[in-house]
Amino acid sequence: MVDLISIENLEPLKEIIAQHKEEPGCIMPILQETQGAYGYLPIELQKVIADELNIPLSEVYGIVTFYTQFTLVQKGKYKIGVCMGTACYVRGAQNVLDRVERELKIAVGQTTEDKKFTIEATRCLGACGLAPVMMINEDVYGALTPDKIPGILAKY
Amino acid sequence: MNMLNIKINGQDVSVPAGTTILEAAKSINVHIPTLCYLKDINEIGACRMCLVEIKGGRSLVAACVYPCSEGMEVFTNTPVVRETRKAILELILSNHNRECTTCDRSGVCELQQVSEDLGVREIRYMPNKEEVHTIDALSPSVVRDPSKCILCGRCISVCRDVQGLGALGATNRGFKKAVEPPFEMTLNDVNCINCGQCIINCPVGALKEKDDTARVWEALADPTKHVLVHSAPSVRAGLGEAFGLPVGSLVSGKLAASLRRLGFDRVFDTNFAADLCIMEEGTELIGRVTGGGKLPMITSCSPGWIKYCEMYYPDLLDHLSSCKSPQGMMGAILKSHYAQSQGLDPKDVFVVSIMPCTAKKFEVLRPELSQNGLPDNDVSITSRELARMIKEAGIDFLTLPDEEFDEYYGDYTGAATIFGATGGVMEAAARTAVEVITGKEAENIDYEGVRGVEGIKSADIKAGDLTIKVMVAHGGSNIRKVMDDLRAGKLDDVHFIELMACPGGCVNGGGQPIVSAQDKMNVDIRVERAKALYHEDKDVLGLRKSHENPSIKKLYDEFLEKPNSHKAHELLHTTYTARPKINNK
Numbered sequence: 001m002v003d004l005i006s007i008e009n010l011e012p013l014k015e016i017i018a019q020h021k022e023e024p025g026c027i028m029p030i031l032q033e034t035q036g037a038y039g040y041l042p043i044e045l046q047k048v049i050a051d052e053l054n055i056p057l058s059e060v061y062g063i064v065t066f067y068t069q070f071t072l073v074q075k076g077k078y079k080i081g082v083c084m085g086t087a088c089y090v091r092g093a094q095n096v097l098d099r100v101e102r103e104l105k106i107a108v109g110q111t112t113e114d115k116k117f118t119i120e121a122t123r124c125l126g127a128c129g130l131a132p133v134m135m136i137n138e139d140v141y142g143a144l145t146p147d148k149i150p151g152i153l154a155k156y
Numbered sequence: 157m158n159m160l161n162i163k164i165n166g167q168d169v170s171v172p173a174g175t176t177i178l179e180a181a182k183s184i185n186v187h188i189p190t191l192c193y194l195k196d197i198n199e200i201g202a203c204r205m206c207l208v209e210i211k212g213g214r215s216l217v218a219a220c221v222y223p224c225s226e227g228m229e230v231f232t233n234t235p236v237v238r239e240t241r242k243a244i245l246e247l248i249l250s251n252h253n254r255e256c257t258t259c260d261r262s263g264v265c266e267l268q269q270v271s272e273d274l275g276v277r278e279i280r281y282m283p284n285k286e287e288v289h290t291i292d293a294l295s296p297s298v299v300r301d302p303s304k305c306i307l308c309g310r311c312i313s314v315c316r317d318v319q320g321l322g323a324l325g326a327t328n329r330g331f332k333k334a335v336e337p338p339f340e341m342t343l344n345d346v347n348c349i350n351c352g353q354c355i356i357n358c359p360v361g362a363l364k365e366k367d368d369t370a371r372v373w374e375a376l377a378d379p380t381k382h383v384l385v386h387s388a389p390s391v392r393a394g395l396g397e398a399f400g401l402p403v404g405s406l407v408s409g410k411l412a413a414s415l416r417r418l419g420f421d422r423v424f425d426t427n428f429a430a431d432l433c434i435m436e437e438g439t440e441l442i443g444r445v446t447g448g449g450k451l452p453m454i455t456s457c458s459p460g461w462i463k464y465c466e467m468y469y470p471d472l473l474d475h476l477s478s479c480k481s482p483q484g485m486m487g488a489i490l491k492s493h494y495a496q497s498q499g500l501d502p503k504d505v506f507v508v509s510i511m512p513c514t515a516k517k518f519e520v521l522r523p524e525l526s527q528n529g530l531p532d533n534d535v536s537i538t539s540r541e542l543a544r545m546i547k548e549a550g551i552d553f554l555t556l557p558d559e560e561f562d563e564y565y566g567d568y569t570g571a572a573t574i575f576g577a578t579g580g581v582m583e584a585a586a587r588t589a590v591e592v593i594t595g596k597e598a599e600n601i602d603y604e605g606v607r608g609v610e611g612i613k614s615a616d617i618k619a620g621d622l623t624i625k626v627m628v629a630h631g632g633s634n635i636r637k638v639m640d641d642l643r644a645g646k647l648d649d650v651h652f653i654e655l656m657a658c659p660g661g662c663v664n665g666g667g668q669p670i671v672s673a674q675d676k677m678n679v680d681i682r683v684e685r686a687k688a689l690y691h692e693d694k695d696v697l698g699l700r701k702s703h704e705n706p707s708i709k710k711l712y713d714e715f716l717e718k719p720n721s722h723k724a725h726e727l728l729h730t731t732y733t734a735r736p737k738i739n740n741k
Contacts, residue, residue, distance in 0.1 A: 043339050043740050056322025056347070057738055061338035065328045072339075 004039040004077060004115065010048055012037055017052045027053065027063060031070060039115070040074045076111045076118040078156050081135045085124030088132040092145075096132050097121060099146035103153055116156070162228040177219035177230055178206055182677055188232055189241065189270045191248075191359055192308035193220040194673045197318060198357075203308055204244045205270060208232045216240060242274050250281040252360070253289075253303035259361040264670045266359035267306060284331060294342040296521055297350035297366055297514040297666075305335050305362040310673075311354035318659055319632030321464075323348040335362075339740065347467055347737040349632070351460035351657045352514030352538075352666015357673075365514050365667060369545050371535045375506040376419045383506045384494070385420040386486045386565070387411055389427055390512035390576030390662040391539045393688040397669040398543035399553040404684030406692055409558020412566075414546050415510075416559060425561040426509065427568030429486035430575045430584070432711070433457065434702035436728050437479045437581075438589045439719035441652055445624075450474045452627070452642070452650040455581050457481045459519035460657025460666075462732065464632060469639050470734030475653075478729040480532075482575065483509050483516055484525045486565070487532030488727045493715045494565060502530055509536045512576070512665035515657065524730050538667025567707040570693030570700035577686035578630035578661035579606035579613060582654040586617045586624070587701045593619040601700060607690070609660055609682050612638060614650075626652045631659035660686065 005012050016033045020026040030049060035041050041064050043057075050057040064070040082088075082097040097119075101107055104117050111118040127133045130142025141152055158173040164181055171180045176199075181188050192203035201218035208219045211229035216237065219230075231237065249271065256262055292300040309326065312335060316322040323346045327334050337346040355363045375381050396405035415423040441453050456462060456477045465473060480488065486509070491502040509516060516536040519525065525532045537545075546553055560566070571587050574580035583603040590598050605615035606626065611634040617624040627650055629638045635655050641647050658665050660682025671681050693700060702708065716724045 043738075046338075047738055047740075056316060056325065058322045058325025058327075058338045058346070059316070062325040062327050066326075 005037050007038055007042060007044050010045075013045055013048055014052070017049060021053065027055075027060070031060075031064060035070060039077070040071045042072060042074075074111060074115060076116050078116060078136050079118050079120060081120045081122040081125070083123075083125045083127075083131070083133045083135075084121045085128065085131075087124070087128035091131040093132040095146050096134065096144045096149065099149045100134070100153075103149055117153075160224050160226045160228075162224050162226075162230060164230045165232055171224055173224075175224050177208055177217070177222050177224060179677075180224050181208075181219065181230070181232060186232055187273075188219050189273055190220055190673060191266060191270060191306065192310060194310045194313065194357055195677050198308070198310045198313040200309060200313075203248070203306070205241060207237060207240055207244075209234050209237050238274070242276060243280075245271060245274055245276055246279045247281055248306050249276065249279050250283050252306060253301070259304070260364040260367075261361035261670070264672070265361060266672050266674075269672070292336075292342045293366065294344040295348060295350065295366065295518075296344075297517045298343050298348065298352060298355060299364050299366050300336070300343060301362050301364070302334060302336065303362075304360050306360055307333060307335055308359060309335065310357045310359065311335060311363060314353045314357045317633065319349070319351060319353055319657070320636045321347050321349065321632055324354060338738075341738075341740065345739040349460040349463045349467075349657055350515035350518040350666075351632075353658060355514065355666050356664075356668060356670060359673065365538050365540065366517060367541060368517065368535050368537050369541050372508050372537060372545065375508070375534070378506075380504060381506045382421050382498075382500055382504050383419075383508065384422050384424060384490050385415050385418075385508045385510060386424040386426045386429070386483075386490070387415065387510040387542075387561075388483070388512055388576070388662065389430065389573045389580075389689060390665060390668065390685065391510050391542070392573075392692070393576060393663050393685040394512060394539050394668040395543060396553075397671065398540065399546075401554070403671060403675075403679050403681050404688050406688040406696075408692065408696075409560075410553055410556045412561045413556040413559040414542075414551055414553055417551050417556070418545060418549055420508070422562045422565075424486070424490070424565040425568050426482045426486050426511075427572035427575070428565045428705070428707065429482035429489065430572035431569055431702035431705045431708050432485050432489070432728070433479055433482050433575075434571060434581075434584050434588050435708060435712070435719045436485075436724060437477050438585050438592065438702075440477055440479065441585065442589060442592065443720065445651060452647055452653050453477050454652075455654045455656075456730075457575065457581055458656045458658070458662070459513065459515040460632075461635060461655045463515065463518065463735070464635060464657060465639075466732055466735045467737045468636070469643065472639065472642060473732045473734065475642070476732055478725075478731070480525060480728055480730045481516075481519065482572075483511065483519060483536065484532050484730065485728045487520075487525070488527060489711070490565065491527060491530060491532060492727055493711065502528070507533045509533050510539065510542050511536050512539050512662045512668045513658075514538060514666040516667070522730075524733075527727070539665075540667060540669055543669065564707045564710075567705055568697070569702055569705045570697045571702045572705075573692045573697065574689050576662040576689050577607070578609065578656055578682075579603075579628045579654065580661060580686075580689070581656075582606045582615075582626055582628050582652070584702060585652065586626070588703045589624065590617065590619040591701065591703065593622060602694075606654075607686075609680065609686075611659075624652060625650045626654070628654045630656040630661050632657060663689065 201221040206219040207216040209231040289303040392408040396407040495502045520533045571584035613628040663685035664682045
């Protein structure tokens with residue numbers, strides 16, 4: 001298992017909130033750090049954020065569902081984003097994505113049972129010269145072929 | 157004041173700095189269509205219906221938010237303005253469930269009106285929303301139909317900014333954007349107080365009251381049921397609007413006549429119970445002041461406020477008066493004293509209340525508001541539902557004679573009728589409390605200090621040597637300011653607080669007839685409807701103090717003994733329960 005905090009443990013969340021509470025526009029860093037720590041933003045965490053900031057839950061939820069960076073469902077420690085932008089697509093991104101799915105035995109949008117990997121199909125990552133491209137968290141992998149996938153995944 | 161000179165369609169107009177183009181145009185009777193605009197509440201320029209052209213401008217601007225500037229030349233009726241507005245409206249309509257003939261809002265729909273005004277006769281665009289919308293009908297008060305929502309945001313602003321709640325919000329983005337409670341929950345499971353302010357501020361039929369008229373028709377047709385009706389103060393100040401009368405028309409007589417023609421066995425008045433409420437609540441207050449009870453005491457008439465308190469201030473519930481609302485008291489008296497005196501089994505007595513309020517529908521379901529397993533009131537319908545019943549029955553409301561409510565439980569004073577306006581309960585209580593405390597007739601019973609639509613009002617009421625410090629607040633966000641101060645210990649010297657969930661009090665309740673946002677630019681409905689009630693108090697009714705209502709005296713003599721007696725406590729007082737804001741379990 002990986003080291004995400006369980007949503008039963010609300011203390012780290014309260015610390016994150018306390019750290020930012022007085023800053024204007026504090027909701028974005030709070031949501032980002034909370035998702036970083038817990039892996040996702042379920043109702044249990046959003047309720048605490050709403051209460052602590054004294055704003056409606058609907059406002060927190062509205063922000064979370066507006067930005068694609070936030071997720072309501074638990075994701076893996078490593079988010080694999082396979083670029084499906086035009087350049088990557090014509091250079092064979094679909095085959096890369098298929099291979100990632102086969103290796104991890106899950107489909108796009110799903111998370112492995114051990115909460116280690118989540119696969120996402122993303123829009124252009126801005127590295128078209130390296131197409132096809134994928135990112136695993138902050139790491140970028142370019143000039144991919146399906147056969148390179150097992151080796152890359154093994155690093156995590 | 158710094159004045160600006162501008163031209164609208166070639167006509168000179170001078171307006172104070174800060175005026176928007178929409179307001180400037182209104183001042184010279186130039187009509188600009190709007191949908192998302194709601195004066196002072198939702199001024200966000202989102203729907204683009206009010207686009208106008210400015211000479212030298214790069215693009216069209218939204219008149220509802222664009223401020224006038226010196227020398228500006230505005231055109232509201234050019235080909236490009238007309239075509240653009242029409243195209244945008246067609247795009248909105250292409251995603252709107254246009255079942256107008258069976259829609260709750262047929263005839264009072266702002267989208268229908270704008271479509272008519274702009275002359276839309278065909279829609280050139282295909283809908284791009286294919287998802288199936290689920291109607292949220294689990295709340296006892298408010299029904300949400302997302303297929304009609306045009307995403308204008310008016311309900312969001314009212315709920316969040318005016319009521320201080322945010323039960324609804326904007327979710328997702330792009331084609332998936334929706335206006336709904338968080339986490340796909342129903343309104344019944346979030347921090348909704350059932351006030352219905354979202355309904356009366358929705359331009360279309362996306363939000364409406366839970367229609368309970370079928371249950372009333374059914375009871376009226378049932379020969380085994382003895383069907384009683386009682387109608388709240390504010391209904392008489394709003395109902396006429398549903399039949400084309402101007403805002404602020406007082407229709408007490410036609411209200412009684414229409415209820416009689418609908419076939420109710422007796423036509424009573426919740427105002428009777430408002431007078432009763434003053435006797436009980438006034439006595440409770442004097443008891444708390446002299447006996448060292450919890451102060452300040454807070455009124456308990458508004459069911460929206462009660463749920464607010466139960467969710468947001470559960471630690472302060474002991475400040476609430478234990479009195480049931482007038483609706484609750486009325487039902488309890490009708491199913492006990494009235495039933496006994498008529499030799500009726502309370503099981504056969506069916507009590508219908510007519511309320512300006514959608515939260516009353518929630519109140520009638522409270523298990524604590526019942527006796528021997530029978531609810532005090534069987535069903536509560538809004539002013540709007542009553543108007544529909546009157547129309548359906550073919551009653552020509554405007555030509556009805558003015559009739560009286562039935563005697564005894566239909567007798568009321570001016571103190572009761574002003575319950576409908578913010579400050580009214582406080583004023584009614586003062587009229588009685590001062591005379592009870594001093595034992596003398598008061599010289600002045602017009603308490604101007606607690607009247608009017610200022611959000612939070614404070615006043616000192618003199619009763620002989622005693623000064624009673626009172627506060628009045630209306631609208632959820634004002635309530636929160638008062639309650640936060642109370643929690644922080646800043647109101648320890650205050651004796652009595654009146655809180656009403658709806659802005660302006662019950663006259664502007666969520667169950668009242670719909671007034672369009674354009675009409676609300678011309679008239680403050682809170683003020684005009686309140687005037688109707690103060691007029692009835694001062695000029696129509698002979699008696700203006702609750703303790704002078706002869707039928708109230710009689711009720712105590714022959715049944716309740718005295719205010720706050722054991723019997724009164726059993727029937728007329730209640731308890732409150734802390735409840736979660738969000739119920740996701």
